[in-house]
Amino acid sequence: MAEPQQELDQAQQAHQTLQEVSDALDSGRFVHVRRQLQDMEPEDIAHLLEASPRKSRDVLWQLTDPEDYGEILDELNEDVKDALVSQMPPEKLVEATEGMDTDDLAYVLRSLPDDVSKEILGQMDIADRHRVETALAYPEDTAGGIMNTDVTTIRGDVELDVVLRYLRMKGELPDVTDALYVIDEDSRLIGHLSLTTLITTQPDIQVCDVMDDADEAIPVDASDSDVASLFERRDWVSAPVVDENQHLVGRITIDDVVDIIREDAEHSMMSLAGMDDDEDTFAPVFQSTKRRSVWLGANVLAALAAASVSNMFEATLEQMAAIAVLMTIVPSMGGVAGNQTVALVIRGLALGHIGDSNKKELLLKEAAIGFLNGLVWACIIGGIVVVWKDDWLLGGIISAAMLTNLIVAGIAGVTIPIFLKKMNIDPALAGGMALTTITDVIGLSVFLGLATIFI
Template structure:
C-alpha cells in the first residue's frame, strides 16, 4: 500500500474517530512496512497508530523502528507488555529491544521469560551494544567432528525452526571449542557415510567477541560472509552473527556520517516536534556562528582595502567558496578511508603528498580560468593575478587541511565526521580571505 494513501486515510480517521479501517489496512502490511508507516507519521499520531498494530506483528515492527521512536514507544510500557512484545523474536532482536528500556526494568522482563531464553539473553547483555558480543545470536547449531553426514541430517530434522540465513553448521569439540564450519551446500551434496571432519572447513573467518561492530562489518564485507562464529579468547563458541545484523550496523554508520557532516545528532527523527528539534540543532549552529565570526574578523582587518576597491568584495567569496568545496572533497575521501581502515601510519605521508599535489594542480588550473575571467570582467590584469594566486594558495591549503584535520581529530579521540567540516570551513574561509585581501592590500592599494 502506498504511504500517502494510508497516511491520508489515517488522518481522516483520526478526525472522525473511526480507526477500524486503518487498523485493517495497517495489519495487512509486513513489519518493515508498518515501521515505515509509523516513522512517516507526525509524532503526535504515532502512539495512536502503534496501538492499532496486531500483537503478532508488533515485536518485529518495533525492531524495525529507529532507536528514537523505539524509546518513545517503550517508555509507556511495563515489564509484562515488553515481555509479551518479545515473544517469538530471535535472541539478538530481543536484546536490541531490551537495550532501549530502563536498566532497572530488565530483570522484571527477564523473569517473565523461559529459563533457557533468559540465560542466553543475559549472556548477550553482558557485552556492550556496539561489540560482536552485543550483536551475536547465541542460538547456534553445532555438531561434533566424529559423526557422519547421515547423523547430521537426522539431527537437523529435529529442529522446529531454522534461521533464514542459515548457511553453516558450526563444528565444536567436546569442550565446545570452535573447530570449523560445515557448509550446508557441502552437507547436502556429500555421501551419507562421510564424516564431518572430512568435510568441514577449519580455515574460516571467526569474530572475537570483543571486536567492535565496525570491525565486524568490515570483516563481513571483506570476506563476503553471510554468517560468522563468535568466539572468546579461548576459542569457545559463544554465538553467531548474521548478515541482517551487519546490514543494520552499516546503515547506522552511514546515517551517523551523513548526519555528522551536517552537525546533526544521529538518526534525527524527520517528524520530531519543533520543540525537540530546535535544541538538537542549536549546538552546531552556535559553533558555526563562532567560526563565522572568526572568518569575518579576517575580513575586518582589510576593511579599508575593501572600501577603496569594491571589486574585492565581489571576488572574495569566489576564493573562499572554491577552497571550501576542495577541502570538503578531500575531507570526505579521508574520513571514508579512515572508516574503512585504509589509512594507517605507513601510508599517511603518501596520502599527504598526493593531496598536496592535487591541490596545487587544481589551484593552477582554476586560477588560470578565474584569472582570465577577472581580467575580462574588471579589465585589471593585476587583480586577475591576485585572484589566481589566492586561488592556488587556498586550494592547496584546503587539500592539506582536508587531509590533516581528520587525522589529528582521530588521534585526540574526536569524531572527524562530526567536527571536521566545521574546522575545515573556518580554515578555508580564513586562508581564502587573508590571502586574497592581503595580496590586494600589498599590490593594488
C-alpha cells in the same frame, strides 16, 4: 505473475499505503486502518511508522496488533523506537518483547530505563533471561553485542546421517542458518558444517571429514565495523563468535550486518552535515532544535573567526568596496574544493584504505590537484574580475589568493581527517567544519592581506 508484481509495488509504492492510511486516519476510519495493519508484515509497519508524522504515528501504534510489537521495534530507527517505547507501560512492553531474538531483545532493553528492563527480565523464564543477560554483558558495538545465542551445534565424530536424523527430530532451525557448528567435548569450536555440504555429501561420511576449519570464528570483543568489513569481504551469510578460550558463544547473521553497513555509511553523510544519524525524519521540533543548535554554535565560532580576519583589514575594506564584494569568492572555492578531499579521505579511512604507508602519496596527490584546479580557477576568476571591475591588480590579487587557497584546501583536506582520527575524534563529524574554518581564514587573510599591501 500477479504476486511478484504486488510484492515489488509494496516497496515502490509504500507511499500509496501511507497516503491511504493517513486519509483513513484523518477521516477517523480506525477499524479500516487496523485491518490494513493486520495484513502488513512487521517490517512494512516499521517503515510506515518511520514515514509517518508523529501524531499519526502514535495512533498507528495503538492500532497495531501488540503481538507484532517486538518484531516492529526491532526494525525501527533508534529515535523512533525510543519515542514509542517511552510511552508504553512496562507490562505492555513485557508482552511485546515475548518471542524476540535474544540479540534484538538485548538491543531494545539497552535503550530502556533500568527498572523497566529489570521488570522485563524478571518476567522471562530462566534460560531466556540467562541468554539475554549474556548478550547484555557485551558492549553494544562489539561482536558480542550483535551476536545471537541460538546456535545449533553438532559433534565431529558422527556420520552425516546421524546429523540429518537429529535435525529432523529437532524439526526447525533458527532463521538464516547456513551452517552447523562443530564443537569438541569442552564446547570448543573446531569447525563448521555448511548445510550445502551436508546435503550434497553421502550420508555415511563423518562430520569431521567434510567440515570447514574454525579459522573463520570472530572474537567476541571484535568491533562491529570490523565484523561488517569481514562479512563484506568474505561474502559470509553467518559466522560463529568465540570467547578467548575458543568456546562458541553465539553467531552473527548477515541481516544484522547489513544494518551496521548501512548505519556506518549513513553516519558519514549525516555527520558531515552536522546531524545525528539516529535522527528521526519527523522528530519533535524542540528536540531537533536543541541537537542542531550545537553544530550551529560550532559554526558561529568559525564564522566569527572569519569575521575577525576581515576586521583586521577594516581600513582596506573602507578604502575600496570592491574588495568587500569579491572577498567571499576565495573562501567559498577553498571550502568546496577542500570538502571534496575531506569526503574522499573520510571514505578512504572508513574502508581502511588510508594508513601510514600511503598518506604521503595521498597528500602529494591532493596538493597537486589543488595546484592544478587552483591554476584553472585563478585564471578564470582573475579574468572575470579584470573584465568586471576593470582592475588588473585586483584580478592578479584574487588569482594569487585562489591558487594559494586551493593548495591549502587540498593539504588540509587530507591532514585534518587523518589528524582527527589519530586524536580519536570522528573525522566525519568534525572534519568538514574544521576544513571550512581553515579555508575561510586562509582565503580571507591572503586575499585581504595582498590587497592591503598592493592597493
